[in-house]
Amino acid sequence: MKRALITGITGQDGAYLAKHLLNEGYDVYGAARRNSNYNTERLQILGIEKDIKIKEFELLEETNIRNVVESVNPDEVYNLGAQSFVGASFDTPLYTAEVTGLGTLRVLEAIRTISPKTKFYQASSSEMFGKVMETPQNEETPFYPRSPYGVAKVYSHFITMNYRESYDIFGCCGILFNHESPLRGNEFVTKKISKAIARIKKGKQDQLVLGNLEAKRDWGFAGDYVEAMHLMLQAKNPDDYVVSTGETHSVREFVEVTLNHAGINFEWSGEGVDTVAIDKDSGKEIVVCSKEFYRPAEVDLLLGDCSKATEKLGWKPKTKFESLAEMMINYELTLN
Ligand code: NAP
Ligand code: F7E
Numbered sequence: 001m002k003r004a005l006i007t008g009i010t011g012q013d014g015a016y017l018a019k020h021l022l023n024e025g026y027d028v029y030g031a032a033r034r035n036s037n038y039n040t041e042r043l044q045i046l047g048i049e050k051d052i053k054i055k056e057f058e059l060l061e062e063t064n065i066r067n068v069v070e071s072v073n074p075d076e077v078y079n080l081g082a083q084s085f086v087g088a089s090f091d092t093p094l095y096t097a098e099v100t101g102l103g104t105l106r107v108l109e110a111i112r113t114i115s116p117k118t119k120f121y122q123a124s125s126s127e128m129f130g131k132v133m134e135t136p137q138n139e140e141t142p143f144y145p146r147s148p149y150g151v152a153k154v155y156s157h158f159i160t161m162n163y164r165e166s167y168d169i170f171g172c173c174g175i176l177f178n179h180e181s182p183l184r185g186n187e188f189v190t191k192k193i194s195k196a197i198a199r200i201k202k203g204k205q206d207q208l209v210l211g212n213l214e215a216k217r218d219w220g221f222a223g224d225y226v227e228a229m230h231l232m233l234q235a236k237n238p239d240d241y242v243v244s245t246g247e248t249h250s251v252r253e254f255v256e257v258t259l260n261h262a263g264i265n266f267e268w269s270g271e272g273v274d275t276v277a278i279d280k281d282s283g284k285e286i287v288v289c290s291k292e293f294y295r296p297a298e299v300d301l302l303l304g305d306c307s308k309a310t311e312k313l314g315w316k317p318k319t320k321f322e323s324l325a326e327m328m329i330n331y332e333l334t335l336n
């Protein structure tokens with residue numbers, strides 16, 4: 001039985017990856033921060049909480065990381081732990097660099113010195129492309145990050161490549177484009193939209209306040225993407241791969257599809273920060289914009305080319321944009 005250690009087990013991807021690895025017959029260890037409690041809500045929702053062995057873990061603590069790697073002695077480490085919210089990284093740039101950047105190095109150093117045969121997956125991000133140098137973006141596209149988060153991920157990406165080239169560590173970077181699900185954190189825009197629109201539909205909330213509606217993202221389903229993470233560590237040689245859907249849609253389109261699925265009759269009015277969506281039945285402004293949710297520097301357009309992952313790993317996205325939005329709003333509508 002193979003042993004996997006997942007950092008960030010309590011996050012969206014940690015939960016889906018753990019479920020996938022359990023299905024593949026793995027012994028799964030979850031590395032999690034303990035505040036007063038472990039936050040195992042997503043593992044509970046997927047019904048796998050009891051199948052995961054939790055290890056107390058903090059990406060800022062070198063000794064703790066070493067102890068966890070030594071005690072688990074994993075065949076594979078998936079480093080998903082990070083301060084992953086781009087917006088917050090502008091307010092906490094040093095903390096983000098420590099966790100999302102140097103945290104990766106701490107894990108790699110533990111592997112290099114304690115268990116160099118352990119395979120390592122790094123959660124790289126399309127945010128590294130930032131102000132994109134070409135479209136679509138692939139593994140050869142130069143990076144131009146636009147946030148402290150993106151910069152920290154570029155560091156983690158290159159340090160993983162460097163440990164592969166310097167010490168022969170089996171390290172792979174998955175350059176994953178945005179991926180969403182009903183388990184997405186509440187602050188990310190797709191979850192914020194689906195949650196608020198379901199509440200508006202049920203009469204529990206009046207308005208949804210957003211930032212830049214024109215930003216475009218290549219949005220896929222997290223459940224599909226964790227399969228690519230696993231496949232990367234099963235390949236003969238370590239390498240880096242883009243994981244994406246090959247479609248791009250704006251935040252505005254996500255709002256539109258979600259309102260349509262919720263059965264809300266609406267029309268847009270105004271431009272830029274003055275844009276509003278009006279409920280045609282009630283005449284109320286149900287979506288408005290505010291500068292509060294704009295970022296100091298924006299990533300305007302992301303569109304991935306995952307042909308290398310398809311060709312070399314046999315991976316393909318299964319869930320399209322509309323089905324993803326439908327899955328998310330349906331989940332929210334069924335909640336109380
Ligand atoms: P997420 O839901 O925000 O989960 C992040 C995880 O990291 C949580 O389990 C969190 O634990 C943990 N964590 C945060 N700070 C930590 C620290 N100091 N020490 C140990 N653990 C810490 O993120 P996700 O969407 O699942 O994404 C997984 C990874 O992929 C992240 O590295 C993210 O940056 C990257 N990524 C995500 C996407 C995407 O679209 N989802 C795309 C590309 C790359 P708590 O529960 O204790 O906060
Ligand atoms: O924003 C715009 C915002 O926060 C998407 C992380 O998983 O994917 C994620 O980063 C877009 C941006 O995701 C609001 O300005 C408008 O253009 O959902 P998001 P993100 O920044 O793309 C990458 C690949 C990661 O690696 C990250 O970890 O939506 N937007 N209005 C808004 N965004 C938010 N959050 N809230 C708004 O009100």
